[in-house]
Amino acid sequence: MxxxxxxxxxxxxxxxxxxxxxxxxxxxxxxxxxxxxxxxxxxxxxxxxxxxxxxxLSMRERSIVTIALLAALGQDDEVAMHVRATANTGASREDVREALLHVAIYAGVPAANHAIKIAKRIFEHMDAGQAAGTEV
Structure with missing residues (x-):
């Protein structure tokens, strides 16, 4: 190196x-x-x-952009990982929701719908204080 x-x-x-x-x-x-x-x-x-x-861009802004891109691409494991990372980046649940609404319009409702299900599950794990692991 x-x-x-x-x-x-x-x-x-x-x-x-x-x-x-x-x-x-x-x-x-x-x-x-x-x-x-x-x-x-x-x-x-x-x-x-x-x-x-x-x-x-701030970590929060990069987090929002990354979640939207990964959701649009259907990268479920990465969406879950980056939703968990919002605890560190400062992106709020409202930020994630707004990003996924953009995904619905610009990349398709099915992609956004699936990512919303993933985000909801990860947020439930986070609220329960559980390590959500890498499963989606």
Whole structure:
């Protein structure tokens, strides 16, 4: 790893932990193998070290955008993970609801309907103080 990449990776890991929480990142790191380690490094540097660490949007705004995009793409596990992350990003339930209303109009009602079901389930787990895990 070059010095620039190393600094980018450190920044990415700090941002990733701030958004997803230490326990999630620790589980992902522990589950990493030689096969997927390059992918983990890529997302840590590119997604978390570059995009999520940029100053133009707040963590809250990035969270809202990310949830809408993942819902539109039908990425259920990632929607659940990022809805859980709202506890760390400052995105409110109202923010999530508004993002999913946009998904309904711009990406389709079925995508939004499914993501709303996921968000409701995750919020119920969060309200009950339960670790929702990675299931959706």
């Amino acid at each position: 070059s010095e620039t990449q190393s600094a980018r990776h450190r920044q990415g890991m700090a941002t990733r932990r701030a958004v997803l929480g230490d326990s999630h990142v620790d589980r992902a790191e522990a589950a990493s193998t030689e096969f997927d380690r390059p992918f983990q490094e890529l997302i840590t540097e590119a997604a978390w070290g570059h995009v999520w660490s940029r100053p133009a």
